[in-house]
Amino acid sequence: MKFPYQMLLDYVQTSLDAEGIGDLLTMAGFELEGIEEVDGDKVLDIKVMSNRGDGLSVFGLSREVLAKDPKSSPTKLYEAAVAGFPGDEWPVMSPSPITIESKECNRFCGLVLENAGNGSTPDWMQKRLKQAGMRPISLLVDLTNYIVLELGRPMHAFDFDKLKGNRIVVRQAKAGEKLTTLNGDEHELKPDQMMVCDAEHPVGAPGVMGGLETEISESTTRVFVESAHFLNTAVRKLRKQLGLNTDASYRFERSVDPESCLQGLRRFHQLLQEAGVSPKVVGFADEYPNKPQTPTVNVRVSRANLLLGMPVTAAEAKGYLERLGMKVSGDGEPFSVQIPTWRPDLVQENDLVEEIGRIHGYDRIPTRLPHGTTLVSGTFGIEAFIDRVREEVVRAGFTQIISHSLRDVHPLDANGKRIMPRNPASPEAAYLRNALWPCLADAARRNQGEGLALFEIGRTFTANGERQELAVMTVGELLPVHWVKSQSPEADFYSLKQALLDICHQAGVTASVVAPKSSDPRLHPYQQAELHGEGGAFGLFGRIHPTAAEESSLSPDTVLATIDLERMFASRRDDIHLKPISRNPAVRRDIAILVDEAVPFASIEQTIGKALGGELERMWLFDVYKGKGIPEGKHSLAVALQLRKLGENFTDEEANQARDRAVQALASLGATIR
Amino acid sequence: MSQVATVESAAIQEVQAASSSAELRAIEIKYLGKSGELTTLLRLIGTLPNEEKPKFGQQINEAKARVTALIEERDAALKGGEMLAQFEREKIDITLPGRPWRIGREHVLQLTANKIRRVLGGLGFRYIETPELEHVNYNFAALNYPPDHPAMDDQDTFYIDDDTVLRTQCTAMQGRIFEKVKPPLRYFTVGRTFRNEAVDRTHGHTFHQVDAVMIDEGISMADLKGVLELFAREMFGENAQVRFRPDFFPFVEPGVDYAISSPKFAGGRWLELGGAGLVHPNILRAYGIDEEKYSGFAFGLGVERIPMLAHGVDDLRHFLENDLRFLDQFTSEI
Incomplete structure (x- = not known):
């Protein structure tokens, strides 16, 4: 509320200037928003709290000044206002109109x-x-x-x-x-x-x-x-x-x-x-059919001292309340306080404790640290899990973005009904996001859409409620172009797959990559997969569908993943048991096989694993070749086998036998040695 | 001159003349190797009378030792020189760009939240997250908002339906905590809040808040001030101070607006950070907490405000636009 400083002087005799009054009112809870000079006078702009309608007038604020500053005194006009501006009696209309x-x-x-x-x-x-x-x-x-x-x-x-x-x-x-x-x-x-x-x-x-x-x-x-x-x-x-x-x-x-x-x-x-x-x-x-009750509220000075954390005497407390227009009786344990009709906000003891504290001055409250019960503090449960996931995603080289949850629709939105506020702020903020991919797409576009590895952890909203999700996106070169070697690997399905598996592993979740039962239309139909844990599917990733890419102005080589963090949390394992570490040396045998392209690599992996059992320490694919010398529809795979025994060395003979067993087993998949 | 001395002096001459460590190695083999000239002199020992044999052997061994020492000395000198030459050949331009490595980073609001969480966690508060899409009751009635009160106008609310709102304040966590946890308790959250406000440099419909609550025996405004001061000192520097000003929030009584002042920021001006106060007795009563035994405080503040104060961010809109030219500038917490 705005009023000229001069008007306050009608009611209060004070040595405080406009700025002084502004400061005083601010510290009483009526914040000065500004002072401007209008027509030769200072005009104060005061913000009045929504529970203090009595402060929306010069008279009401004068009462606060007088309560807060004992050096100021009321004028005759103030006293007349308190008395209701008495004057000649008016004839009462009868009957009442x-x-x-x-x-x-x-x-x-x-x-x-x-x-x-x-x-x-x-x-x-x-x-x-x-x-x-x-x-x-x-x-x-x-x-x-x-x-x-x-x-x-x-x-x-x-x-x-x-x-x-x-x-x-x-x-x-x-x-x-x-x-x-x-x-x-x-x-x-x-x-x-x-x-x-x-x-x-x-x-x-x-x-x-x-x-x-x-x-x-x-x-x-x-x-x-x-x-x-x-x-x-x-x-x-x-x-x-x-x-x-x-x-x-x-x-x-x-x-x-x-x-x-x-x-x-x-x-x-x-x-x-x-x-x-x-x-x-x-x-x-x-x-006047409903004359309001003027309630009486008790306040204990001891309670005021305890809650304010500063000493206030009974005499001081009484003085403050009286200066605010209240009638106070009793010895302070408690005081019985009659609440004036202009203060309906005062209904219980804490309200009066605030009045006492406010007038005494909050600047007089000392600082103290709570001494009490020691509790376990910090972060646990899913909150801690999400922290862990975020750390791992950052470690895998992704940059975090944080976007609006209120947004417009987008081609990368998830399927299903959208939630929207009844009273949206603008068309650009009319819907609650039901997926994080649109946010990543916006961020990618803002940053030229190339050579990006981004992620967001945030909440999405569907008819089923609110979910905590992680979404990641990579597009273009995985590393910036460099003068030493000008070619950098490009982001693709496999780079994202490995990043996701590493993140899951580091977060204590054993994830497997499974072909989805029905494909997500936002992704390439043959370059998408689900992440499964002990509790079932918790994530989806793959290469963007060319149509979605075009509609979103993204590169068709963009790869995306989304993970439901609550489901992932439910899949985490905390049962790590140490495997004994062999002190014997490992031996390596390589095999090159010719096999139908239609045979998934996972079958080859499983077949070899089954044939070699615990002696196979590790296997990895190190070459895939097709073209000259390879029949149509087939490809040649080069796989390295690392073999090791516990407490015993592998002889050359044994290693060769192991390799042969693997090759024999692979014959069941139609694979031949090359 | 004895034969030994002759060979030795020839060896010494050659060692001294050697110009590379490879040449030196050849000289070493020529004189000291299995069939080296000094080594083979030992064969002559059989032609000598017995009494001369030890002396001759000693002469050879001494000569070998001298030559060996000289070779080592010479080798060290040559190698040093050769290494220096190699270094010259391997000179690089250290101002050429480094080889890239992909580094992930956290968003500036995350970095800020991390620091807040470390400080409040250290002060004994437990971190919790509660829904953004909140039941209207937790957002208002449970926080002692009288039905249809102008206090609600202060927070223009996004309603999804009559029962569901996008929370306008993280204080909405309180009811959810009090339903489950009995005092003594200390909890805090960092989360997203929504208000239906026009967007400009200092306003947005979406922003983030920290909200904390503590309930224990004998908790006062002085404890609140103490905790806020410690918090401010960790966040803004050693000499940060806290000032209270009366303010109204339905869920606290007394209620204050608190400001901090730190020599590090804005020339030590008082900067309003957020609202605080003692948990309203109506709320304690509603959750069956004995208000005579227990009291508590709550405080909140805006997350964005911290990097704005600390780093001179002058437009709230930067935070959720995800321009990497903006985000990449923030590497430390604050």
Whole structure:
């Protein structure tokens, strides 16, 4: 809220300048957002917390200044405001023109004045309104605006003679009723909406905006000034339904003091007179069916000391609460505190502990380290597992990206229903990602799409809920081009396969690569595979489908993987048993075989493994050849066998026999030695 | 001159004249090898009278020793020279680019989270992650938000349906923890949060938060300040200080906004980092925690804010755009 510093001086006698007041309010919880000079005066812009509606006025902030700074003192105007601006008694209208039928209206006061509008707003008031960012309109409107700024009390002026039956009825709207608000909008009303009505129909949206039909004008002779109190939840509901955010609704939602109804009207009358207008008071009415309870809350000074962690004496605590307008009795164990009507946020002991601490000063809280129970800290479970996986992916040479989960659709999205917010921020952020590949694709494009090895660990969202996933992508040269050797290996299915198996192994998951039962349309149909663990499939990888590549502006050589980290976690093993290490030397035998290309290498591996058993320490493929000298449909494979025994050396003879056994076994696959 | 002396002096001459270690090796074989000239002189021993034999043998051995020593000496000199020559031939341009090796790296937000996690883990907090797609109850009601309260307007929320939101704050973890764990407890999370805000340099609809909660006997605002100060010192440097200012969050009472000041940053200006306070008694009561016995604190802060302060990142949007020219600049934690 914005107000000129001069206005505060009406209420507080202080040696603090505008900056000093700004600092003081900031440390009281009313943050200074800025000070600007407008029309020769300093104007403060203060952010008021959503539970402190009482701070949305110069009077309310003056109370905070006086509580926080014992050197400042109240002015006569402040004391008059506290007393409710007493003046001549007004004749009470009988019968009352006001009827309250709605439970959402606590109080409704009206003051009817004759010949009130034939004056002009004093220059000083116009200046202050402008400084606070408001536009002067006419005396009566300006007065209500000024009183909102000064006292935080919203009011509304009706043309009394336009109110049918000269009556006000606060009731729920009837089906089919309409209201045209001051801004010209017509609203169809619903029966759950409280309305300010005259004898016949709605004339104002309570706490939000008045009606156009009963607006005051130059021809107005009798004005009905409304000063009322409505439930904050009712005002909030109504302004949402009507789609009207107004200064009044903002204040009512954050609470307005019901006891200030009369204070507002008194000030209105007083300022009108100060403006040189002496209207005739036709009459006054006050319907107050729901006078709020002023609760009593206990606070123990000892508890305040314990929770604040700083010493505050009972006398100090009492002083702070009293300066904030509370009535305090008792010896401090506890104090019994009567809560003022403008502070509905104070309902229990901690609330008062905060008040005591706030005024005493949070800068006086010492620093201390908790001494208490020692607990096991750090990271365990799936959180620790994901940390481990991330470390391994980084170690395998991938660069981490972190992307938006709210995004647009993408050709690399997973199949299935997408989750989307009802109220998206923009079309580019309308969906929750159901896969991480689109994020990697975006990052690849942003970085020229070549020579990249990227990964992301993040959450994806489907109709089945939220999942934690790892996705990796490589495209182009695995290593940057170098002057020593200009050719670098290119990323392909096999480079990704090995990286994934290494990552899984290092993370304690024994993974196998399995051909998928049905192929994923985002990947090349014959260059894709699943990663399986003890709990079944947990990952998918392969080369991008050329169509998806084109649609995503990616190279068709891009390879991608996605891993469900929760499923991978469920597949991890923690049963490593050390195998004995042989001290005997290993021998190597190589075999070159001619075999149908259709025979998967895995069968060859399994066949050799079965034939040689535990004596086969390791085997690896070191050459694949086809072309000249090799029949069509076949290829030649060169496989190295590393053999070793525990406690005994392999003789040449035994090694040769082992090789022959392998070759014989391979015959079952149609393989012949070359 | 004896025969031995003649051979020896010839050998010495040749050794001294040798110009390479290969030549030297040939000389060594010529004189000291199995059929070398000095070695073969020993055969003459049979032609000598018995009393001269030991002396002759000694002469030969002494000569061999001298020649051997000389060869070694000469060899060392020659080898040194040859190595120097080889070094000259092997001279390279050390300013040519290094041979590439693929290094993986973590994202700057990850590096920041890692450091936060190390510090808070060290302070006795246990790390936990809870859903981003959260039940509205954990995000608001469980955190003492009154139904339909303006406090919710402070956090423009993405609703998926009436019951599900994208969490607006990581504090949503509290209800999930209190349901499962009895005090004393200390937990924290680092996670993603969402608010329906217009995107500009300092605002985004997606950002990351740290949120911590501790409940034990006799926990006060002073403990909160102490933990935050230690945290700030680990994150921002030895002399970092913490300042509290009253603020309102429904889930804490008293509630504060805390700022840090460190000589390392912004000339020691106070920089607001996040919100904190004592866990609201309504929340303790709702989860059956004895509020007379236990009290606790909670605090939160934005993750992005830390690299922004530490590295001068001036636009929030950089973080999730994944431009490697941006990401590659961050190699240390902060």
